[in-house]
Amino acid sequence: MRLATGLKASQVVRRLLWSPSKLTRLETGENTTVEQTDVMALCEMYGADEETRAHLMGYASVTKTRKDWWQSPEYRPVIRPVFKAFLGLEATASSLHNYEAEFVPGLLQTEAYVRVIHEHAHQGKSREDVDRLVAVRMARQEVLRRRASPLRLTAIVNEAVLRRRVGDGELMRDQLTCIVETAEALPNVRVQVVPFAAGHHPGMNGRFEVLRFPEGAALKSIVYLENLADGWVSRREPDVERYDEAFTELQALAPGPRDSLNMIKRAIKEH
Missing domain, CATH: 3.30.870 (Endonuclease; Chain A)
Incomplete structure (x- = not known):
């Protein structure tokens, strides 16, 4: 979504007063947990529609409950991206x-x-x-x-x-x-x-x-x-x-x- 809006990572972190590493971790899926307020801030900046916002907020809530076991290095190599998305929804x-x-x-x-x-x-x-x-x-x-x-x-x-x-x-x-x-x-x-x-x-x-x-x-x-x-x-x-x-x-x-x-x-x- 950031690329679609034409924003550079440096512009995003400057507006949100974040560290560059925080945005990188969010974009590469390296975070153990994701704050819903962070997701909402990015969605607001990128002009995401309501369905996309709800979808991503749901993912964030999963990480807060520690149900996102499929993100571990043990499982990640064998799970296809679409199925990973399904696992988040199933959880x-x-x-x-x-x-x-x-x-x-x-x-x-x-x-x-x-x-x-x-x-x-x-x-x-x-x-x-x-x-x-x-x-x-x-x-x-x-x-x-x-x-x-x-x-x-x-x-x-x-x-x-x-x-x-x-x-x-x-x-x-x-x-x-x-x-x-x-x-x-x-x-x-x-x-x-x-x-x-x-x-x-x-x-x-x-x-x-x-x-x-x-x-x-x-x-x-x-x-x-x-x-x-x-x-x-x-x-x-x-x-x-x-x-x-x-x-x-x-x-x-x-x-x-x-x-x-x-x-x-x-x-x-x-x-």
């Missing part, structure tokens, strides 16, 4: 609606399941990088168990997720058992399964996630989409509404949580 979200067609939802995956997926998807990466990717996935799951306002997760999966064997039978039994145990233990987690018998459905174009935020966060709901090459976030209201409607239809097509968990329990026996 501040109040609810997440997730539809998965092929995989167990990331927040419900076991470490063994995650490892097999990454070993096949990233065959050119070193063992250390795969370990980091696994660690990132496992660290994300803390949002379901945090003491203050745990994330409300509603996950819907295609029946294929239960049938497709990732690893061996024991791994799949452990993974599906983890889903059942998590859904039964945590009141903020709800899982449903769209059976093959439901026929065509609005999730056939692929996975998606809809995130909503607390009223005080001043952030609009978003849709996160992902494919083999990259991921992207949309804040456009028509997009959010479209995916909201698709998720509502999927919920109506799928058996309720209790019957869905019974489907998963039957799949455990079949594996």
Whole structure:
């Protein structure tokens, strides 16, 4: 934003009475915490629109709560920029609606399941990088168990997720058992399964996630989409509404949580 306004770093620090190193740390993401007043001052100077201001203020609030674990040198090398942005949003979200067609939802995956997926998807990466990717996935799951306002997760999966064997039978039994145990233990987690018998459905174009935020966060709901090459976030209201409607239809097509968990329990026996 500074470059877009044509301002030099020296002009900014002179106007705000900052040290040059402070601005450099903010622009390179080296700060451990970021003050919301600093973000607001820069947004004001650069003429940022309201949505951008709210977005960046939300990021600043995450750093103040020490939830921005993905910024550590351990994880940073293996996290793509768009996914890093998503992690910041996920950490501040109040609810997440997730539809998965092929995989167990990331927040419900076991470490063994995650490892097999990454070993096949990233065959050119070193063992250390795969370990980091696994660690990132496992660290994300803390949002379901945090003491203050745990994330409300509603996950819907295609029946294929239960049938497709990732690893061996024991791994799949452990993974599906983890889903059942998590859904039964945590009141903020709800899982449903769209059976093959439901026929065509609005999730056939692929996975998606809809995130909503607390009223005080001043952030609009978003849709996160992902494919083999990259991921992207949309804040456009028509997009959010479209995916909201698709998720509502999927919920109506799928058996309720209790019957869905019974489907998963039957799949455990079949594996």
